[in-house]
Amino acid sequence: MTVLLEMKERIKLIYSKSEAFIVPAIKFLLAFIVFNTLNGRMGYMTRITDMKIVLIAALACSFLPLGLMVLMAAVFSLMHMYALSMEVALVGLCMYLVMYLLFFRFSPKDSLVVVLTPLLFSLKIPYVVPIAVGLLCGPSSLVSVGCGIAVFYLLRTVIDSAPNIRTMGEDEILEKVRMMVESILGNKAMLVMIAAFAITVLAVYLIRRMSVDYSWTIAMVAGAMINVVLLLIGDLLYDVNLSVGSVLLGSLLAIVVAKVVEFFRFCVDYSRTEKVQFEDDEYYYYVKAVPKMAVAVPTKTVKRINTPRSGETRSGASRQSGRSVDVERTAPDRSGSRNVPRNGSGAQNREARKGQRSMTVGKAERPQEPDDNLEGYEEWP
Numbered sequence: 001m002t003v004l005l006e007m008k009e010r011i012k013l014i015y016s017k018s019e020a021f022i023v024p025a026i027k028f029l030l031a032f033i034v035f036n037t038l039n040g041r042m043g044y045m046t047r048i049t050d051m052k053i054v055l056i057a058a059l060a061c062s063f064l065p066l067g068l069m070v071l072m073a074a075v076f077s078l079m080h081m082y083a084l085s086m087e088v089a090l091v092g093l094c095m096y097l098v099m100y101l102l103f104f105r106f107s108p109k110d111s112l113v114v115v116l117t118p119l120l121f122s123l124k125i126p127y128v129v130p131i132a133v134g135l136l137c138g139p140s141s142l143v144s145v146g147c148g149i150a151v152f153y154l155l156r157t158v159i160d161s162a163p164n165i166r167t168m169g170e171d172e173i174l175e176k177v178r179m180m181v182e183s184i185l186g187n188k189a190m191l192v193m194i195a196a197f198a199i200t201v202l203a204v205y206l207i208r209r210m211s212v213d214y215s216w217t218i219a220m221v222a223g224a225m226i227n228v229v230l231l232l233i234g235d236l237l238y239d240v241n242l243s244v245g246s247v248l249l250g251s252l253l254a255i256v257v258a259k260v261v262e263f264f265r266f267c268v269d270y271s272r273t274e275k276v277q278f279e280d281d282e283y284y285y286y287v288k289a290v291p292k293m294a295v296a297v298p299t300k301t302v303k304r305i306n307t308p309r310s311g312e313t314r315s316g317a318s319r320q321s322g323r324s325v326d327v328e329r330t331a332p333d334r335s336g337s338r339n340v341p342r343n344g345s346g347a348q349n350r351e352a353r354k355g356q357r358s359m360t361v362g363k364a365e366r367p368q369e370p371d372d373n374l375e376g377y378e379e380w381p
Helices: 002-017 019-041 049-060 066-084 086-106 111-122 128-136 139-167 175-187 188-208 215-238 242-263 314-321 346-351
Strands: 275-278 284-289 323-328 359-363 377-379
Touching: 002 066, 002 242, 002 359, 019 066, 019 111, 019 139, 049 066, 066 086, 066 139, 066 275, 086 139, 086 175, 111 128, 111 139, 111 188, 128 139, 128 188, 128 215, 128 242, 139 175, 139 188, 188 215
Parallel strands: none
Antiparallel strands: 275 284, 323 359, 323 377
């Protein structure tokens, strides 16, 4: 666990240092995937399927807010609808306006949810959405989830209805509009998905807000189970032809992704939980404090040790450091007494007899060269 926590701290450190480059790169990659997915699944207007246009649009989205990415993706899809039929583009524009009013009213900051929901549906892993949104966002985010689901099924209806629309004449305007409206409003799979995901988001949000231990883990497991049960009930009642195996595997994958989200967002140590009680003039307070798991990232300190080069005297090394060090060392002779410097003063001789060393350290502007005639003296850097 310590290794994972250190890795988390390193990732956070890298992100904090390079946020100005990482965020635009992620937005560029997301926009590129979204636009390429739209062009690959629809592709009715060949002019905007050119890779240069996709790259320019993705590059523009990397420096713009996420709300403008949603707008540009809507423009791409409307252009494809217009290339198919003007009536289809009109129906799509009306649906986008209704969803925009709902989105702008309840959850204007959840643009990422609106972009990711249809993208994950197209990648066959949509069950991550309600659990992740319930853990990270509020209850109003279910509007964004519903808008994302409606966008996916709108585009799917356009793709499925494209062969029939192409066979109709230009004078059959009302028939095209009616077919599109009936196909969208009568899509029971879309209604089941919106209802199941909305209830799952609310359940996950309410459980993870509780003060019980391991509330996030309980919330994600309970949310996956609630989502599976609701989808199976909807399949039995409305015959939406859901694959039970894909629902179960998608729910397990959603739990794994939710655990990764929990590790980076809500990593706490319940073994060190503290309960605090205090009061003021008006209230009694009962506080449950759960500390976060965090470790200090080990840092490496490099110390450079400069050794004298060959041919360089110790006095030269002392001269480079700008300090003069004079050390008086004595060594015992054979008789057990200590040698005394020949040219030392009387006080120095007395200190030497006592077994002491005399050291003079001072800052010298122009160090003196050692006298070779003095015996018993040695300079140390």
